[in-house]
Amino acid sequence: MHTGSAKADRNLAGRREWIGVCVLSIACLIYSMDLSILFLAIPAIVADLDPSASELLWINDIYGFMVAGFLVTMGTLGDRIGRRRVLLIGAAAFGVASALAAFSTTAQQLIVSRAFLGIAGATIAPSTLSLIVNLFTNEAERNRAIGIWGTAFALGGLIGPLLGGFLLQYFHWGAVFLINIPVMFILLIAAPILLPEYKSEDGARLDLLSVLLSLATVLPIIYGFKHVAADGFDIRHLLPIGGGLVVGWLFLRRQKTLPDPLIDLKLFALPAFTASLLVNLAGMFFVFGVFLYQNLFLQFVLGLTPLEAALWSVPSSIVFTVMSLQAYRFTNHFGPVRTVLLGLVINSAGMLLMSVAAYCESLFGVLGATMVIAVGFVPVVLTTTGLIVGSAPPENSGSASAISETSAEFGGALGIALLGSLGTLIYRMLMAGVNVAGLDAAERAAVKTTIGGAVETARALQDSAVPAWLEAARQSFSIGFASCCLLATVTLLVLAVMARKIYARENIDEQTVASAH
Known part of the structure; x- marks a missing residue:
C-alpha cells in the first residue's frame, strides 16, 4: 500500500x-x-x-x-x-x-x-x-x-x-x-x-440498447422533477418519474447480464465509491434546494430587485470560488475522510444558521450563513469527487466521473423539486386560515398558493399600505424556508455519522486511494 x-x-x-x-x-x-x-x-x-x-x-x-x-x-x-x-x-x-x-x-x-x-x-x-x-x-x-x-x-x-x-x-x-x-x-x-x-485495454463496444435505456431513465426523471419545481406537485409529473424508474430497473438488470456493461455495477460494491457518491448527491440536494429559497427570499420577502439580489450574492459567490481553489489544502492537511466529515459538520452548522436567519428575516444572516455553507460544502463535494474517481479502477475513471456528474445533476434537480414542494406545502398550510377579505377568488387563490402570487397580487393593488396578508405570506414563506434548512441540518449530521462508520470500517484513507493508482 x-x-x-x-x-x-x-x-x-x-x-x-x-x-x-x-x-x-x-x-x-x-x-x-x-x-x-x-x-x-x-x-x-x-x-x-x-x-x-x-x-x-x-x-x-x-x-x-x-x-x-x-x-x-x-x-x-x-x-x-x-x-x-x-x-x-x-x-x-x-x-x-x-x-x-x-x-x-x-x-x-x-x-x-x-x-x-x-x-x-x-x-x-x-x-x-x-x-x-x-x-x-x-x-x-x-x-x-x-x-x-x-x-x-x-x-x-x-x-x-x-x-x-x-x-x-x-x-x-x-x-x-x-x-x-x-x-x-x-x-x-x-x-x-x-x-x-x-x-x-479491452476496448469493448458500447451496448446501444443500454445507451437508449440510460437516456430513457435519466431524461424523464429530470424532466418530471424540473416540472415539480416549476409548477408545484401534480400527479401528472409523477408519470415521467415513475416511467423513468421502471426503465432504470430494466437498465440495471441488463447491466448485470452484459460482459461489458455501460455502467460497471461492481463500482457500487466499493465502500469509498458508494459512500462518497451518497455524500456528493446529498450535498447537491440541499445546496441547490436552499439556494433556490435564498433567491426567492431576497426578492419576495426582503423586496430586493433581481439586480440587487444578484449583487448581494456576489460576496458568497466569491467565497465559493476561493474555497474551490483552496479546498485541496484541507484535503491534503486533514486527509479526504476527515475533510468530508468536518465539511459535513460545517455545512450542517451553516444550514442551522440559515434556518435562524430565514426565520428572523435577516439579510446579513442569510448571506453570512451562505458563506459558512460554502466553507463546508466545497471541500466536501470536491473531495468526494476525488474519492469517487480515485477509488474506481483506472480503466473505469471515465465511467466513474460520469456517474459523479450525473449524481450531481440528480441531486440538484431533486433538491429544487422536493425541498421546493415541502416549502410550498408548509406555506399553504400556514396561509390556509389567513384573512384575505376584499380579494376576488382568483386573487385569494394566488395569495394562498405561492409567495410569488402574494407579492404580485399586492403589487397589482397599488396600495401604499402593506396588506396584513402579505406580511403573513412573507412570514409563512420564511417558516417554510427555515424548516427546509432544519431538515438539511439534521440530515447532514446523520450522513456524517453514516459516512464515518463506512470509511472507518473499510479503513479508507489517503494511502488507500493513492495506491489504487
Missing part, C-alpha cells in the same frame, strides 16, 4: 500537466456558463424569434436535459475509445452547435441547436475529470487539480450572467453562444499537445 503511495510521490507533475489542467478548466468554465448565460438573453430571444410558451421552456431546459442524459454514455465511451478523443470530438461539436445556436432564425432551430450543444457538453465534464486523474498520479497534486477544475464550474456560474449581460448590452443575443467557439478552438489545438490519451 505505502509502496504505491511513495511511487506516486516521485511522479510529480510538471509545467505541461498544470497547463493541461488549466486548458481543461477553461473548457469546464464554458460548459458551466452555458447552463446560466441564456437566462438574461431570453427577452431578446422572445422579441426576435417569438417562441410559444412551450418552445420557450424547451429553449431553457433542453441543454441541461441532454447533458444529464448523455453523461454516463460519454463517460463510458471515453473509457472505450479514448478520453482525449471523446473530448476533442465533443469540443468540435460544441463549437459547431454554438454557431448553429447563435444564428438560429426560428425557435425550433434554437431548440435543436441547444440539444446538440447539450450532447456535446456531456463529453466535457467526465472527460476532463478522468483526464485529470491520468495527468496527476500524486494524491496531493490531484486534489489541487480537482480544486482548479471545480473552481472553473463555480466561476462559470458567476461569470455567465455578468458576461451575458455585457454582451447583450452591445451585441445580438447570438453573441452569448459565439464566445464558446474560440475557447473550443484553443482546446482542439492544445489538447493533443498537452493531454495524454487513455482508454481501457
Whole structure:
C-alpha cells in the first residue's frame, strides 16, 4: 500500500500537466456558463424569434436535459475509445452547435441547436475529470487539480450572467453562444499537445440498447422533477418519474447480464465509491434546494430587485470560488475522510444558521450563513469527487466521473423539486386560515398558493399600505424556508455519522486511494 503511495510521490507533475489542467478548466468554465448565460438573453430571444410558451421552456431546459442524459454514455465511451478523443470530438461539436445556436432564425432551430450543444457538453465534464486523474498520479497534486477544475464550474456560474449581460448590452443575443467557439478552438489545438490519451485495454463496444435505456431513465426523471419545481406537485409529473424508474430497473438488470456493461455495477460494491457518491448527491440536494429559497427570499420577502439580489450574492459567490481553489489544502492537511466529515459538520452548522436567519428575516444572516455553507460544502463535494474517481479502477475513471456528474445533476434537480414542494406545502398550510377579505377568488387563490402570487397580487393593488396578508405570506414563506434548512441540518449530521462508520470500517484513507493508482 505505502509502496504505491511513495511511487506516486516521485511522479510529480510538471509545467505541461498544470497547463493541461488549466486548458481543461477553461473548457469546464464554458460548459458551466452555458447552463446560466441564456437566462438574461431570453427577452431578446422572445422579441426576435417569438417562441410559444412551450418552445420557450424547451429553449431553457433542453441543454441541461441532454447533458444529464448523455453523461454516463460519454463517460463510458471515453473509457472505450479514448478520453482525449471523446473530448476533442465533443469540443468540435460544441463549437459547431454554438454557431448553429447563435444564428438560429426560428425557435425550433434554437431548440435543436441547444440539444446538440447539450450532447456535446456531456463529453466535457467526465472527460476532463478522468483526464485529470491520468495527468496527476500524486494524491496531493490531484486534489489541487480537482480544486482548479471545480473552481472553473463555480466561476462559470458567476461569470455567465455578468458576461451575458455585457454582451447583450452591445451585441445580438447570438453573441452569448459565439464566445464558446474560440475557447473550443484553443482546446482542439492544445489538447493533443498537452493531454495524454487513455482508454481501457479491452476496448469493448458500447451496448446501444443500454445507451437508449440510460437516456430513457435519466431524461424523464429530470424532466418530471424540473416540472415539480416549476409548477408545484401534480400527479401528472409523477408519470415521467415513475416511467423513468421502471426503465432504470430494466437498465440495471441488463447491466448485470452484459460482459461489458455501460455502467460497471461492481463500482457500487466499493465502500469509498458508494459512500462518497451518497455524500456528493446529498450535498447537491440541499445546496441547490436552499439556494433556490435564498433567491426567492431576497426578492419576495426582503423586496430586493433581481439586480440587487444578484449583487448581494456576489460576496458568497466569491467565497465559493476561493474555497474551490483552496479546498485541496484541507484535503491534503486533514486527509479526504476527515475533510468530508468536518465539511459535513460545517455545512450542517451553516444550514442551522440559515434556518435562524430565514426565520428572523435577516439579510446579513442569510448571506453570512451562505458563506459558512460554502466553507463546508466545497471541500466536501470536491473531495468526494476525488474519492469517487480515485477509488474506481483506472480503466473505469471515465465511467466513474460520469456517474459523479450525473449524481450531481440528480441531486440538484431533486433538491429544487422536493425541498421546493415541502416549502410550498408548509406555506399553504400556514396561509390556509389567513384573512384575505376584499380579494376576488382568483386573487385569494394566488395569495394562498405561492409567495410569488402574494407579492404580485399586492403589487397589482397599488396600495401604499402593506396588506396584513402579505406580511403573513412573507412570514409563512420564511417558516417554510427555515424548516427546509432544519431538515438539511439534521440530515447532514446523520450522513456524517453514516459516512464515518463506512470509511472507518473499510479503513479508507489517503494511502488507500493513492495506491489504487
